[in-house]
Every structure is written in structure tokens, then in C-alpha cells.
Amino acid sequence: MRRPLQPEFVYLDEVGQVSFEWDKPNADQFAFHEWLANVCPHGPMGEIVSHRLGNFSLIGYRRELLAEKRDQFPILLDKVVYEAAHAGDCINMSDFGALDRELEMLQQVHVEDRTLEKVVRDFDRQMLDLLTAARTVKKPIVFL
Numbered sequence: 001m002r003r004p005l006q007p008e009f010v011y012l013d014e015v016g017q018v019s020f021e022w023d024k025p026n027a028d029q030f031a032f033h034e035w036l037a038n039v040c041p042h043g044p045m046g047e048i049v050s051h052r053l054g055n056f057s058l059i060g061y062r063r064e065l066l067a068e069k070r071d072q073f074p075i076l077l078d079k080v081v082y083e084a085a086h087a088g089d090c091i092n093m094s095d096f097g098a099l100d101r102e103l104e105m106l107q108q109v110h111v112e113d114r115t116l117e118k119v120v121r122d123f124d125r126q127m128l129d130l131l132t133a134a135r136t137v138k139k140p141i142v143f144l
Contacts, residue, residue: 002035002038002039004031004032004035004036004039005028005031005032005035006026006027006028006031006032009021009022009024009027009032010032017142018036020032020033048133048134048136048137049129049130049132049133051126051129051130053080053081053123053126054123058119059081059083061116061119062081062119062120062123063077063081063082065109065111065120066081066106066109069105069109072102072105073102073105073106074098074102075091075095075098075099075102076099076102076106076127079091079095080127080143089142089143090140090141090142090143091134091140091141092140093134093135093138093139093140096131096134096135099127099131100131103124103127103128103131106120106123106124106127107124
């Protein structure tokens with residue numbers, strides 16, 4: 001693996017993402033981003049699995065559906081579908097067991113409309129993919 005141009009400014013942040021101390025004197029942020037874009041086979045953000053969970057209305061629908069059973073889905077409601085835009089939010093490894101239980105309960109949620117049922121099943125599959133990948137690399141699930 002090729003080393004960054006200024007390794008003294010490169011670090012892992014609190015969620016395990018490669019970051020750069022851009023505010024240091026002589027820090028070359030352009031060189032760092034160029035290095036990051038090409039060093040990892042998983043892309044510039046180091047994604048193992050990446051899913052687009054939906055637009056505002058799709059996230060809103062999922063939130064509305066889960067809110068009917070709020071006590072069964074606190075992680076999904078508070079950390080995933082609480083709004084449609086995420087920036088650096090994460091589900092920590094300590095929450096993975098509880099997320100497992102929520103995903104098991106999500107498998108029991110069904111709607112009569114076939115299109116909306118697919119929306120629920122797709123969400124279930126996406127979250128399971130994210131959880132499986134995060135467990136594999138022992139990192140939190142991060143929403144960008």
C-alpha cells in the first residue's frame with residue numbers, strides 16, 4: 001500500500017474513517033484527497049458496503065411505519081430514519097446486538113401494498129448488509 005505524502009497529518013477519526021489534519025501548516029489537502037481516492041479498492045471513503053437508503057419521502061415513509069411500534073425500533077428510528085440527510089452519524093458496535101433484534105422484528109412488519117412491502121424488505125436487506133459488513137471489519141456503521 002502506498003503511503004500518503006504527509007503521513008504525520010493522517011489519522012483515524014472516532015468512527016474509524018481516515019482523516020487529515022488539514023489545518024496544520026503546510027498540510028496539502030489536495031495531495032491527501034488524491035492519495036485517498038486511489039489507495040483503497042473500496043473507494044475514497046473506504047466503503048465496504050454502500051446503500052442509498054432513500055429520498056426524503058421514502059425515509060419519511062419508513063419512519064412513519066416504524067413509529068407505529070416506536071418501542072421496538074429505537075435504533076432504526078433514532079439513528080437511521082430520523083431524517084433523510086445524514087452527515088457523519090453512526091451506529092456503534094455496542095449497538096449491534098440491539099440492531100440485530102430490531103432487524104428480526106422488522107422482518108415481521110408487513111404491508112398489504114406490494115410496492116410498499118418491497119420498500120420494507122429492501123430496507124431490511126440494506127440494513128442487514130450494512131450490519132454484516134460492519135461486523136466483518138469490526139467498525140461502526142457510518143452514514144455519510
